[in-house]
Amino acid sequence: MSKPRTNEAWIEELKSPGDLQDAAIEDLRAILVRAAAYTFGRNLGDLETFSPEHVQQLAEDCAQEALLAILNNLAKFRGESKFTTWAYKFAINISLTTARRERWKGVSLDLLEEQSTQDGWLSEYLPMADPEGAAIRKEVRQIITETIQNELTDKQRLVLKLMVFDETPMDVVVEYLNTNRNAVYKLLHDARTKLKLSLQSHGIGAAETIDLFGAQG
Amino acid sequence: MDETKFTQWINKILTTEEDEISCSDCFDRVSEYVETEAAGAEMDDALQQVKQHIHQCQVCFDEYELLRDLIQVEDGHDLLFDK
Helix, strand or coil: CCCCECHHHHHHHHHCCCHHHHHHHHHHHHHHHHHHHHHHHHCHHHHCCCCHHHHHHHHHHHHHHHHHHHHHCHHHCCCCCCHHHHHHHHHHHHHHHHHHHHHCCCCCHHHHHHHCCCCCHHHHCCCCCCCCCCHHHHHHHHHHHHHHHHCCCHHHHHHHHHHHHCCCCHHHHHHHHCCCHHHHHHHHHHHHHHHHHHHHHCCCCHHHHHHHHHCCC | CCHHHHHHHHHHHHCCCCCCCCHHHHHHHHHHHHHHHHHCCCCCHHHHHHHHHHHHCHHHHHHHHHHHHHHHHHHHCCCCCEC
């Protein structure tokens, strides 16, 4: 059992070379292993081919990576939360990224990308139009299709296809495109903005859509 | 994509804000966000932006959800490391 520490004690001891630092690092490593194991426990489907021993080893590897990230970022801790809550997020971030990439290791994103250049790919992904459904539902599908085909850039269309329609995790897309989360998020944000403006230019706002989709969805 | 997911996605499109914080900014503030939320305390503008981001960003939402649940588990098992 690790000893309780205040935020200030964590920072001070992690920065002080010697026995205090060694003990603080060991305590921190232990809680990071638990955070990583918790993350894997909640996402076992991502690691279904792994033995329990392999999962534990992966948790320890991720905890070690998180520990290094934390020590490199200590100056950024401003005390706006408990130190341990702040530290957990590094372990969760690294573990979840690792788990998602393991799950998608055998999937060819090249193939998914190639599909996005073919005519009519989108119609295979959108839900079938209900002949009896409200006219606005058909209109929304039409606007979405036209905007994706005609107004998005190639990069925006690709990221949208991979993440929204193929449900590829962000970190897998980040690795595939050799970029970072912020850049991918911006592509998605810009795509959403164009789609929103298109819908709004046809008089479709949140209230109408919730009524007409939510009621029947 | 089934009808339910399509509806959820359309609603995400329609709730897009002109300015949304990045994943890095969300990561910087998410620990404060989960503790503020757990305490039922009022959120300032910066934390409202975290809320908007995790509504739109699946991976940041997944990390937020794990962090939120983990601190509850740790508290529940009396494994407090901060006093």
